[in-house]
Amino acid sequence: MVPSLAVFYDSRPIGKLYLDFEGQLCFEYTKEWLTDPRSFALSHSLPLDSVTYVEGAAVYFGNLLPEGKLRKLIAKRLGVSEENDFSLLQALGEDCAGAFTIGSAGESTQTESEKYIPISLAKISRIYAEQPIFYLGFEGKDIRLSLAGAQDKVALSVQGGKYFLPSGGAPSSHILKFPSKDYAYLTENEYYISQLALDCDFKMMPVQLVRHGTFTGLLVERYDRTEGKVKGLPQRLHQEDLCQAMGISYQQKYEEEGGPTFVQAFNFVEDISVSPLEDLEQLLKWLVFNVCVGNCDHHGKNISFLMSADRRWRLSPFYDLLCTRIYSNLTKNQAMSIGGLFDGANLSENHWRQLANDVNYSYDKLRREIALPIVDTLLAQADEQAKLFQGTSAYSFIRTVATEVKSLSQRVERAFST
16 A cells, blocks of 8 residues: 555645655645635645646655754654655654644544643753754654754744643644754844844844753744634644745755745745735845845745735745854855855945846845845944843854944945945
8 A cells, every 4th residue: 555644734634645656755636625716735836736746746845844964863763764755744744834734644633732742941951952853852752843944943832931842733833943052152143133133124023032041042933823713822824935836955945056046036026925015125135134144044945935814925024044154164155146146245236236137126226225224224233232142151152243244234335335
């Protein structure tokens, strides 16, 4: 018998995920979903059709899974190959990004109260300290959560200021990012840059630093969740990232590896957004901001789209904003080139003019309404926001980040002032 999994929307099976006789991951929508007038596609790359998706299925569903070291360690614990997406989805698919979940057809469900396991920050910090990745601390328990990306984190439900681990397919409301064991003060770095993004009027979800002893995590409210019919319990909203939407593997999320370019991202937003002018301005602000704060990791999986109740798409709030240039062993090249150049520290007026031309956007408007206001805000707020860390061990590090932000912002200012 061919192994298969069901893809659910609101506990309703809407598709089948299975391995064909060659071991390829395949996906098909159910006939019931295809004929339902309220139905919608999982992805722009998987339109509603009665076909069997093979390559598209591998790309879309593979993008839901952890990457890098996390994928390798989880696969090792499960006793499967790290390339075995089917087994990883079977183990982790009960709470994915977006509105769909993955599980065995006919799985029994629990009551809502049974789906949330209380957990303290003290216990979270202890598991983090004892395990190479957090997920491995729950062997034998019904914790099946999949968060894409390379950073260790856990999906939680926060109810009345208390933390709960979702199980049995229950939705989470927040993501708790853990301190990195490889990069100093990573969560503080992201919090600091996120505050600067808010100063620049970005669409962002609330973030806060949470501490227990030496543990400092970053708690991020999920943009693909909202308050459900049962008060305090989350409800899933559908979303997908740019790589999923364009049918590009997570292994090619960087432009230099064949991933999305900024021009492609811009054109895609223009095509699908119900409010393209506002979203395109946000996207341009995001690009300029990333250069100014030294975030070189603005790849195709860090742009996402959120679907509304009336099935229309908008650019999602931004996430994963931090200064990567501060870490000496990380690349200094931007993930997306600007006017043909990847080195964000050496962009000239010509590169920005070329970008504006490439996306058919007024250079004067880019300069006057987007770039220079961001520069002015960052130069005014970089040191002010760093003061939030006074009295903590991260203060000296954040002051160094602030210096980097000011230096890069001044470079951008010079490029736009010539």
